[in-house]
Amino acid sequence: MYLSHLKLWNFRRYGSKGEIDLSEPDLSVDFKEGLNLLTGENDSGKTAIVDAIKTVLKTSSNDWIRLNEDDFYDDTNELRIELCIKGFVASEAKHFTEYLTTVFSEEDAVNELHLSFTASKSEGKIKSSDVRAGVGDGRILPADAREYLKATYLRPLRDARAELIPKRNSRLSQIFAEHRAFKDRDDHILLNIYKEFNEAIESYFDGKDSQGNPLTDDQYGKELKKSIDNTIGNFFETTKSTQLSTSSAQMRRILESLELSFSNSINPGLGSLNRLFMASELVHLSKEDWTGLRLGLIEEIEAHLHPQVQLKVIRSLLKLEKTQLILTTHSPNLASKVPLENQIICRNNSAFPMGHKYTNLTKAQYVFLDKFLDVTRSSMFFAKGLVLVEGWSEELLIPIIADRIGFNLVDNEVTVINVSNLGFENYFSVFSRKDGRSMGTNISVITDCDVRAYSEEIVNSNKEYTKVDDEQYKKECASAVIAIKEKYTDDVKAYVAEEWTLEWCLMKSEVLGELFVNTVKKVHLNGNWDDDKELQLAEKLYKKSLNKSEIAYQMVKTLTEDKKEMDISALRTDESMKHIYEAIKNACS
Known part of the structure; x- marks a missing residue:
């Protein structure tokens, strides 16, 4: 399945005065399966499109997403976001059976999931609705179904280093926890290794090795623990003793202690770390056992990447299968290398998909532009x-x-x-x-x-x-x-x-x-x-x-x-x- 369509009313720069007219959205834009590149000048609405999608779908990293007054167009008091998701296979559709809409045509019948979200403000307070599914306002979509719709999001000027190091609730631990290598594995081999490691820690502070034999050349740990026990004895009854160990063997804690880095590389730069972080996120999107939406939202894909590396990254992303990506960029370099049919130009409070269904370009002209649209000429999109x-x-x-x-x-x-x-x-x-x-x-x-x-x-x-x-x-x-x-x-x-x-x-x-x-x-x-x-x-x-x-x-x-x-x-x-x-x-x- 993939995100096929977005409609906005009074969200950020996409708005109009008066009552919301469901037949006249302030923005209506189609997306392709695969890669979609949002280009356009500054303040043309690229980020607004990404944020609208996040507001409805939420993110796999559980980013805190909350509307504020600036999300409402001008001085309007009501906004609305609608998404349409298509392309379901049976294993994906089963999560939304009660909420799908069947659209019939002369050739086929297609299942679509229509999602809507509304918000209003009054006296400085903002009230948001639950996400609803179905035609019109539909019905509230339950939390378990929404879990299968979360998007993967990489913010602009992302701090890849902070996302890859050990810390509580690290993004790396979230990605790994959802992979079949670790998900729902109470008997995982790493848990046993961690328990053995913890026992070895306890043995050290008892002056023994992991086999229970006395350490002949290092009794400092035992000496330290004995000093602590003597002090504790003065505060409690003399029978009270302490135990030194690492945290208990839990998969979440094990994963939060992991760090992803390059082998044989000292202090890699932001560009390398950014690529490493994107690669880890793509692993998350490419899980073989995942039957939910595979949607990646990446803002300013070129962040910290020099032009040649930008081309390597975009070439790789164009080859991805079963994954939809919506990227934003200010880079003519990228715009020159992504096929025109995969681009959406944002300008003048609208978004213009550049596929053959929308432009008057001929097939021959698409071929010509894909060949001759260089970096200089691609600047026309901005x-x-x-x-x-x-x-x-x-x-x-x-x-x-x-x-x-x-x-x-x-x-x-x-x-x-x-x-x-x-x-x-x-x-x-x-x-x-x-x-x-x-x-x-x-x-x-x-x-x-x-x-x-x-x-x-x-x-x-x-x-x-x-x-x-x-x-x-x-x-x-x-x-x-x-x-x-x-x-x-x-x-x-x-x-x-x-x-x-x-x-x-x-x-x-x-x-x-x-x-x-x-x-x-x-x-x-x-x-x-x-x-x-x-x-x-x-x-x-x-x-x-x-x-x-x-x-x-x-x-x-x-x-x-x-x-x-x-x-x-x-x-x-x-x-x-x-x-x-x-x-x-x-x-x-």
Whole structure:
């Protein structure tokens, strides 16, 4: 069985004013069997989702979970959480026979367990309901059934060291106590070993070895006990004597005395201990004789792990069978390696599963993204705005242009994604939903109209370049711009260069034209750039010999150093470059 669905009303950031309407949850999100990765910017609601699940199911480590006023949305006085659990096999369903709901379809009949939890506050006091099972409010789910629903939870920035050392009620002892190696074993071999050890302790303080023979070289223990007995005799009757021993042989105490560590390793770091702790929790989730819910909730899975180790861990988790995991992360590194279909993007008080049932991505696009969605591009899952560009030139220039015209991309949480080609749709379709919901990400696509201002002809075995009629050129550019923009929707806006390419626009720019030409002359020393810059640029664009990325880098360097006070605000009305300004403005709005 697995957690299939979560609905929230007025829980944390997921809420609305007025009475709770059961037909309109403030959050409704599906989960997959296997691994689910919750991504999104800070304060997007990832932790709220995990905490809502914990509130209903509780945890195998018996964490103290209690609602407070901050759990209620805004100033509302009532909240509700609903969970749906599916995928039962017979050995699991037997624990909930009276509480299951059978859902019929044309193909099959499926058993579902619907759980609900409500809470209200009044005059500063919070009243929580019991967990109920069934459609609507159902019936109270008894404690013995709830034991089979507890989730395994690892908190963010977890103190793995404290969880692995001997102590009362240690997490390690809890995990081991539930394993068939120790559960309900009153005749366990360790109990006998512990009894023998305890008898050996008592014998030492009697001056004897474990066989009852006198110790010839160590009677200090006996001397210590005799001193205690003499003192005790002064307080009680002289016949009173003491006994020194360890605690009685109980499995719980034996397990609480265990420590899990690495062999031949001295003082391992937090990253290693964190992995060790996660491994022990997965042992708990993977118990072969367990017929309850196998659900792991791990917040900030990347905690204390460097990028390469993150990849090892996530690769291992993706291979797990019969175990459902719901993870939260701020790591683009992890987002780039987990298949997109296993991710849920949290933003704008909602959660968006990225499976094929929910997005307008094609199967081919899923394959493409799983292959080419690297760490840099995965940062789009955490951004409030996106600027998608064709290549390195735009990726280098746009951040400094944005900063100079009053739109700092970092402050506005906007990411520039270099798609390295014209395949913009492979990326922006991630945000296109089958249900038509907007994910609230402002997406700008910057591209060229790609209408050539010069023609190329071979004359006497030589290539010659002739300028196209200016009126014809502008007409073709205008038509190309309209055609390109028509391919995009209101959610994704295209900003098209009304000239041949970005470099052509830079050359003709009233604001950046001089800087561009001076930079090109330094990068490409040969050529008559002073007298006929258009012909020189056209020839290099045709031959694809223009070093675009180096030119862009040098321009950024000049704007950062020699011309750091240069005013480029006039780009807003620059006929050649205003599309760049408009694209940045849209992404930052």
